[in-house]
Amino acid sequence: MxxxxxxxxxxxxxxxxxxxxxxxxxxxxxxxxxxxxxxxxxxxxxxxxxxxxxxxxxxxxxxxxxxxxxxxxxxxxxxxxxxxxxxxxxxxxxxxxxxxxxxxxxxxxxxxxxxxxxxxxxxxxxxxxxxxxxxxxxxxxxxxxxxxxxFGVPQSGQDFQLADVFPHDTDMDSLNGIAFSKGCFIGQEVVSRMKHRGTARKRIIKVSADSDLPAAGSDVLAGEKSVGALGSSAGGAGLAMLRLDRAKAAVDAGVPLMCEGVTLSTSIQAWATFNWPSSD
The missing domain is CATH 3.30.70.1400 (Aminomethyltransferase beta-barrel domains)
Known part of the structure; x- marks a missing residue:
């Protein structure tokens, strides 16, 4: 094109x-x-x-x-x-x-x-x-x-709020947003520790539905439990910040992820350096 x-x-x-x-x-x-x-x-x-x-x-x-x-x-x-x-x-x-x-x-x-x-x-x-x-x-x-x-690329103000999240929560480590090898910068010790320990539990991933998605900020539920929140969307394609462990456990148990009555499918971006957590 x-x-x-x-x-x-x-x-x-x-x-x-x-x-x-x-x-x-x-x-x-x-x-x-x-x-x-x-x-x-x-x-x-x-x-x-x-x-x-x-x-x-x-x-x-x-x-x-x-x-x-x-x-x-x-x-x-x-x-x-x-x-x-x-x-x-x-x-x-x-x-x-x-x-x-x-x-x-x-x-x-x-x-x-x-x-x-x-x-x-x-x-x-x-x-x-x-x-x-x-x-x-x-x-x-x-x-x-x-x-x-x-392409599943998040944007602040639409997919997450500033001052509320860590870089790993917003996939910045997969999107060249953190230069781990350059030396010190403000907050460097914390984000380096999250990288080496693999402690990031929230991630922004792709979601989709057969209809237009609800408004950004709407809760994503597994049964009655919140597993995250919807971000920006275009028609039936969107992004959501989810607790990957909780979302995977729900799907593995056959519990659909729902948002304002809409059933969501989820997928991790092809460029992501993270994956679904192990069930072990």
Whole structure:
């Protein structure tokens, strides 16, 4: 199919630049920003010391300032910029919102440019890049979300709430969102321990039904017990954050997973680095 392209109006950009910008971000965020270029980007998060996600985002190199552009939810722009500025201390860093004429663009399908950054989470998602001024759009943001949901890729604000979950709960460890080998960052000890101990019990996986799915946030039940909550959906395809052990036990016992009277089928994404827990 021909490529589809849309401005993600739900996203805004924060500029981070100055002599210490690279070291400043590298020591704060979960992703590795040390080798970014015009054709690459990084997906990561700023965590609490306890390892929960305060904000997730994408980081791009900004050639105009020799710094970075951070793609974050528009609703979180001011709070995110304020928190970054709080961490500056004596670092030679400037943090400020980018001009509203600078856009985040998503593009997917065939014949994609090799000169623009791929979505760093998953190659099948296509391109995600920065553009200034007019963009020839061939799709809507709703089309982008249907594309995202089809590949089982979660998004904060739709599939989980910020400050409430660990990166592993949202599959960030499978989506290149945590650079385990880069060294220290805020919350690093907790997420590294979860990786090595395999203690993540909640995961976001794909769900489907023969009808349109209920609203995001609806409880997913096994009998009368909640095993998780529904996230975003497009028609009968969606995502849900589930306790995998409880969901598997229910299905193994022949108990269907239900959401507002709708029977759900579940599947783990092909790209996932996790699987259903053992029944042993």
């Amino acid at each position: 021909a490529s589809e392209r849309t401005i993600l109006t739900s996203r805004r950009l924060v500029k981070v630049f100055g002599d210490d910008a690279k070291e400043f971000l590298q020591n704060l965020v979960s992703c590795d920003v040390s080798e970014l270029s015009a054709t690459s980007s990084a997906f990561g998060a700023l965590l609490t010391p306890q390892g929960k996600i305060l904000w997730d985002f994408f980081v791009f190199a900004d050639e105009s300032t020799d710094g970075f552009l951070i793609d974050v939810s528009a609703e979180e722009l001011d709070a995110f910029a304020k928190r970054l500025a709080f961490y500056k201390l004596r670092a030679k860093v400037t943090v400020e919102p980018a001009d509203e004429a600078v856009h985040v663009v998503a593009e997917w399908g065939d014949d994609l440019s090799a000169d623009k950054p791929q979505d760093p989470r998953l190659a099948e998602m296509g391109l995600r890049y920065i553009a200034t001024g007019a963009v020839e759009e061939t799709a809507s943001e709703a089309d982008y979300h249907a594309h995202r949901i089809g």
